[in-house]
Amino acid sequence: xxxxxHIPQAARxxxxxxxxxxxxxxxxxxxxxxGILARLKGYTRAADDVSFYIRQGxxxxxxxxxxxxxxxxxxxxxxxxxxxAGEILYRRADGSVVDLAQIRGxxxxxxxxxxxxxxxxxxxxxxxxxxxxxxxxxxxAVNHIGTRAERVDQVESLLKRVGMRPEYMRRYPHAxxxxxxxxISIARALITNPRLVVCDEAVSALDVSVRVQILNLxxxxxxDFDLTYLFISHDLSVIRHxxxxxxxxxxxKLVETAEATELYTQPKHPYAEALMSAVPVHxxxxxxxxxxxxxxxxxxDPSNPPSGCYFHPRCRYAQPRCSTEEPALHDLGNGHFAAxxxxxxxxxxxxxxx
Amino acid sequence: xxxxxxxxxxxxxxxxxxxxxxxxVGGVDLAITRGxxxxxxxxxxxxxxxxxxxxxxxVHRPGKIVSGEIIFHRMFHQSSGSGSDxxxxxxxxxxxxxxxxxxxxxxxxxxFQEPMTSFSSMYTIGNQIMENILLHTNLSKQEARxxxxxxxxxxxxxxxxxxxxxxxxxxxxGMRQRAMxxxxxxxxxxLLIADEPTTALDVTTQANILDLxxxxxxxxxxxxxxxxxxxxxxxxxxxxxxxxxxGKIIEKSDVFTLFNSPAHPYTQALLKSVPKIAMTREAxxxxxxxxxxxxxxxxxCPFHPRCPKAFAACKTIVPKTTSLGLHxxxxxxxxxxxxxxxxxxxxx
Numbered sequence: 079x080x081x082x083x084h085i086p087q088a089a090r091x092x093x094x095x096x097x098x099x100x101x102x103x104x105x106x107x108x109x110x111x112x113g114i115l116a117r118l119k120g121y122t123r124a125a126d127d128v129s130f131y132i133r134q135g136x137x138x139x140x141x142x143x144x145x146x147x148x149x150x151x152x153x154x155x156x157x158x159x160x161x162x163a164g165e166i167l168y169r170r171a172d173g174s175v176v177d178l179a180q181i182r183g184x185x186x187x188x189x190x191x192x193x194x195x196x197x198x199x200x201x202x203x204x205x206x207x208x209x210x211x212x213x214x215x216x217x218x219a220v221n222h223i224g225t226r227a228e229r230v231d232q233v234e235s236l237l238k239r240v241g242m243r244p245e246y247m248r249r250y251p252h253a254x255x256x257x258x259x260x261x262i263s264i265a266r267a268l269i270t271n272p273r274l275v276v277c278d279e280a281v282s283a284l285d286v287s288v289r290v291q292i293l294n295l296x297x298x299x300x301x302d303f304d305l306t307y308l309f310i311s312h313d314l315s316v317i318r319h320x321x322x323x324x325x326x327x328x329x330x331k332l333v334e335t336a337e338a339t340e341l342y343t344q345p346k347h348p349y350a351e352a353l354m355s356a357v358p359v360h361x362x363x364x365x366x367x368x369x370x371x372x373x374x375x376x377x378x379d380p381s382n383p384p385s386g387c388y389f390h391p392r393c394r395y396a397q398p399r400c401s402t403e404e405p406a407l408h409d410l411g412n413g414h415f416a417a418x419x420x421x422x423x424x425x426x427x428x429x430x431x432x
Numbered sequence: 433x434x435x436x437x438x439x440x441x442x443x444x445x446x447x448x449x450x451x452x453x454x455x456x457v458g459g460v461d462l463a464i465t466r467g468x469x470x471x472x473x474x475x476x477x478x479x480x481x482x483x484x485x486x487x488x489x490x491v492h493r494p495g496k497i498v499s500g501e502i503i504f505h506r507m508f509h510q511s512s513g514s515g516s517d518x519x520x521x522x523x524x525x526x527x528x529x530x531x532x533x534x535x536x537x538x539x540x541x542x543x544f545q546e547p548m549t550s551f552s553s554m555y556t557i558g559n560q561i562m563e564n565i566l567l568h569t570n571l572s573k574q575e576a577r578x579x580x581x582x583x584x585x586x587x588x589x590x591x592x593x594x595x596x597x598x599x600x601x602x603x604x605x606g607m608r609q610r611a612m613x614x615x616x617x618x619x620x621x622x623l624l625i626a627d628e629p630t631t632a633l634d635v636t637t638q639a640n641i642l643d644l645x646x647x648x649x650x651x652x653x654x655x656x657x658x659x660x661x662x663x664x665x666x667x668x669x670x671x672x673x674x675x676x677x678x679g680k681i682i683e684k685s686d687v688f689t690l691f692n693s694p695a696h697p698y699t700q701a702l703l704k705s706v707p708k709i710a711m712t713r714e715a716x717x718x719x720x721x722x723x724x725x726x727x728x729x730x731x732x733c734p735f736h737p738r739c740p741k742a743f744a745a746c747k748t749i750v751p752k753t754t755s756l757g758l759h760x761x762x763x764x765x766x767x768x769x770x771x772x773x774x775x776x777x778x779x780x
Contacts, residue, residue, distance in 0.1 A: 143634040144605075257722055285475040286661055290705045290718035312634060315664075319707040319716070342709070356639040357709045358664030362687045365668050372643065373636045376604055429710050 090175045092167050093131065098274060098306050099155065100131040104164035104179075106150050110381055122381040124150040126330040128164075129407070132274070137300065137307040139321030139338065141314060141353070143377055147330040148310045152276045154179075155308060156195045157186045168193070171273065191221070194267035198279035200259035204251040204266075210237075211247040214266045223270075236265045239302070240295060257288035264295065268303065276308045281316060293320055314357050318342055323413070326350045329378045329388045332407060336414040343428040346416035348393045351426040359430070387418070395424055436505060437623060437655050438464040438487065443500035443523070445482050445491055454726045456482045456495065458679035461753065464623070469649065469656040471666045471687070473702075474676035477723055480659050483676070484625050487657070488536050489527045497523050506539065506622075538568040541616035543609075545628035550612060551600040557584075558596030561615045568619045583614040587644060606637035613644065620652055627659045642669055663706055667691060672759070675699050678724070678734035685760035695762040697741045733765060741766060749773075 092100045105128075107121040124147045132138045140148045153159045155166060157178055166178040168189065178189060197203035204213055214236065215229045224232065234244040240261040251259055260280065267275055277296070281289045297320065299305060311317050317324055317338070324341050326334040326349065334347040345351045355371040375392050378384055384391050390400035399419055407417040418424070445457040456479040464470050474480045485491055487502060502522040525532040544550040551560060558580050565576040577596070584592035587610040600608055609629060616624055626645065630638040646669060649656050660666060666673055667687065674684040675696065683696040694700045701719045721738040724730055730737050736746035743765075751763045752773070 143636060255722055285723065286663070286702065286706055287475060287719040288722060290707065290716045293707070294716065294718060313707075314635065315707040315709045318709055352636060354709070356635040358639075358642075358662070358668040359710060360664050360667050360691070360703075360706065360708045362667045362670070362691050370639065370643075372640055376606070377634075 090165075090167055090177055092169065092175055094133075096133045097131045097167075098134040098169050099308075100165075100167040101151070101155070102129050102165040102167065104128040104151065104154060104166065105162045106147075106154055106159055107162045120381050123330045123383070124380060125154065125161075126380075128327075128330075128332050130325050130332060130335060132306055132308060134169075135300075135304060135306055136322040137309055137320055139317040139324040140308060140310045140327065141312065141317050141324060142327035143312060143353075145329075145377060145380070146327040147380070148312075148327050149278055150330075151327070152195070152278050152308060152310045155274075156193050156276055157181070157189065158195070168274075187221075191217070191270040192272055193274045193276065194270065194272040196260075196263050196267050196275060196277045196280045199283050200256050200263055201283075203263055204259055206251055209248050209250055210254075210262055213251070213262060214269050217266075217270055232269065233265070236269060239299070240265045240268075241291075255288075256284050257291060260284060260288075260292050261295070264292075264299070268299065268305075271303070272305070274306045274308065276310065278310045279312070280309070282311060282313060289316070296320065314342075314354065326353065329383055330380050331388060331417065332415075333389065333418070334414075334416045335407075336416075337412070340412065340414060345426050345428055346410055346414065346421040346424070347389075347418045348395050348424065348426065349389045350416075351428070352392075354429050355427065357429075364430070395420060435466050436463050437466040438462075438505070439501070439503040440464075440483075440487075441501040441503070443483065443486060443502065444498040445479070445486055445495055446498045447495045449494050452727045455729065456679055456726075457486070458729075460500070460676075460679070460681050462674060462681060462684070464655060464657060465672065466622075466655055467653055468671040469646075469658055469669055470672045470674065471658045471660060471670035472674050472676060473660060473663065473666055475661060475723055477726065478676045479679040480676045481627055484542075484627060484657060484659055487522060487623075487625060488540055488542060489522050489525055489532050490536075491527075504535070504540075534568075537564050537621075538619040539621055540623045540625065541619070541621040542625040542627065543612050543616050543629045545631055548605065548608065548632070551608060553600055556597050556599055557603070557611050561596075561611070561618055564615060565618045579618070580614070583618055584611065586648070587611070587614045587617075588640075589614070605633055606641065609633060609637075609641055610644070613641075613648070617648060617652065621654060623655045623657060624649075625657045625659070628661070629658075630665065631660070631662070638665070645669070663703065664708075675702070678729055680734060680763060682735065682764070683762045685756075689757075689760055695756055695760070695767060696735075696764050697739045697766070698735045701738075701740070733763075 104125055106125040107123050109121055110119045111117060112119045128151055142148045154161045161179045164179055167175050168178050169175050211233050214233045218224055218229050233247060237244045242261050281292050284292060309321055321338050324338050325332055328349050334350045345354055352371045352373050373392050378388050386401040386403055387405050390396040405417045405419045407415045409415055410421060440460055440462040443457055443460045447454040447456055460483055472480045486497055491497055500523055503519050504522050506518045561580045562576045565571060565579060581592045581596055584596060589595055589607060589610050630641050670687045673687050673690045674681045677698050683699050694703055704717050705719055707716060719738055732748045733746045733751050736742040746765055749765060751765045751768055753761050753763050754767045755761050
């Protein structure tokens with residue numbers, strides 16, 4: 079019963095052969111309940127009609143403010159959540175395509191090897207009662223992969239690769255600093271030879287000097303192991319540094335997607351522009367000359383979003399049309415998509431290149 | 433020294449734990465100029481938060497201020513006499529005494545990093561802000577409430593007369609940080625210490641809070657001590673910057689000098705290793721190694737095991753503060769004439 083053949087998946091196709099993952103109209107709604115009978119009051123639309131793709135070998139960034147649904151999307155991709163609707167098409171190593179949103183139960187486990195997850199908090203992600211060896215090799219042991227001796231060898235070589243001394247294998251996580259723990263988490267993700275790694279704020283909890291070490295390590299490993307990353311972060315500077323293409327999310331919706339340099343220099347959605355402009359520039363000389371866009375008000379409530387374009391109450395270019403008609407994500411050429419009625423007309427300001 | 437608000441001299445704070453003594457702050461000299469914004473930068477564990485807590489004398493056990501002075505030059509407008517330099521050594525005061533309690537929250541206020549945890553969840557926002565006002569002033573409850581509504585309005589909280597009776601969980605992170613600022617401002621402090629006030633916030637909210645703090649600083653003529661690890665924020669708001677590493681201030685200067693011509697190898701490396709938004713994708717130079725274990729600090733210069741420019745003397749000799757020009761000091765042997773120092777030490 080573990081094979082996927084009895085589920086009608088055969089006809090699934092991706093738009094392009096270079097895609098490793100294609101997400102189509104993904105929705106994840108969390109029910110809001112009240113009272114002891116858990117009466118349904120409504121839904122939080124954490125991810126609402128999100129579509130994007132990841133090419134084999136590239137790093138796709140997913141950026142947005144807290145509560146925008148970026149983590150929800152990441153968790154749907156690793157099937158920690160079952161999506162409410164939509165497709166998550168994944169290309170297997172043999173070239174066939176499977177819809178991860180449809181599989182269930184034991185079958186999900188087959189893909190847990192292929193698609194791995196790195197968590198934000200290296201202190202919470204590692205069980206303090208397991209040794210480094212147990213932590214990293216757990217997934218192999220659970221799936222009966224290799225003998226114990228083989229697993230020791232594998233963990234040893236992987237630890238070396240992520241810049242840790244293999245002698246530390248028998249130690250417990252408390253003996254390590256945040257950066258070292260994140261290296262352990264990375265080794266833990268890579269032990270199964272994954273093809274896609276979802277990094278959820280993987281460097282956000284680290285100190286500045288360690289953050290770059292981990293970013294560089296992730297880039298080296300990508301080249302060595304032919305990895306594809308979905309890199310989730312709220313930090314636009316980090317995203318800029320590591321990503322090939324970037325998705326911008328706002329209140330559960332994808333508002334812009336583009337190649338990284340193009341997005342940063344020529345944003346097409348007013349929200350992306352405001353986000354970019356809010357990042358402090360590392361040069362005191364520029365601080366007064368910079369024209370800052372200040373977003374008024376609060377981020378919209380995903381259980382009770384505004385009408386029309388979700389961003390219109392905070393948008394400085396908003397027109398009457400924006401409050402009634404919801405803009406669709408449309409193609410602006412060169413792989414640049416934006417969900418704004420006036421994406422073509424607006425002349426938005428990007429980041430000044432130093 | 434009329435323009436110096438606080439003069440910290442050779443401050444040492446040690447933590448006496450079961451595993452040994454942690455020298456969290458190991459001899460810090462710092463002068464905070466009245467009306468300016470001083471940013472204290474450093475990685476986690478460098479002692480920046482503890483040093484600032486010492487300014488309010490809230491270093492808890494097992495920590496202890498071992499030695500040093502924190503001279504606070506108070507100004508009394510209301511006193512009839514000259515009394516312009518009524519300075520007090522905060523480090524000397526009884527941490528539970530009356531004098532320090534008069535200073536805390538009134539003359540020196542503090543904003544903490546976590547807007548989620550720094551309010552009590554059991555009391556309303558208004559209740560907690562009014563508590564501070566009632567403690568330090570002679571206003572009646574009714575007047576304090578009016579003042580609180582004014583303050584909430586000033587920090588940009590919508591519908592302050594309604595939100596004053598809300599519990600903290602009803603507010604978003606940014607709103608809570610605004611309420612925290614309102615609380616800190618309630619007694620018009622001379623010095624506002626902000627410990628990573630925007631770290632837990634989103635960038636767009638961060639930009640708004642930084643704006644707000646700068647405006648309020650002008651309005652209230654406050655001195656701002658800003659603790660952060662984010663160099664972008666430093667570039668944005670600071671007048672002066674002090675860089676801390678392992679309990680020492682290794683470099684201090686005005687913000688322009690620090691970003692344009694940093695002297696200490698740690699500052700240089702730190703500036704180089706940070707991903708910046710206005711940068712194309714290129715390999716960054718990380719600082720090698722990691723922050724050493726607090727129980728076994730390196731000998732000599734604390735940065736020498738990670739320093740690309742270290743030489744033999746760095747392992748043994750603790751660098752002293754060297755002046756590199758007006759308001760620019762550094763603790764590094766590259767700028768110090770070691771032979772001269774050894775000669776003078778041999779003589780004495």
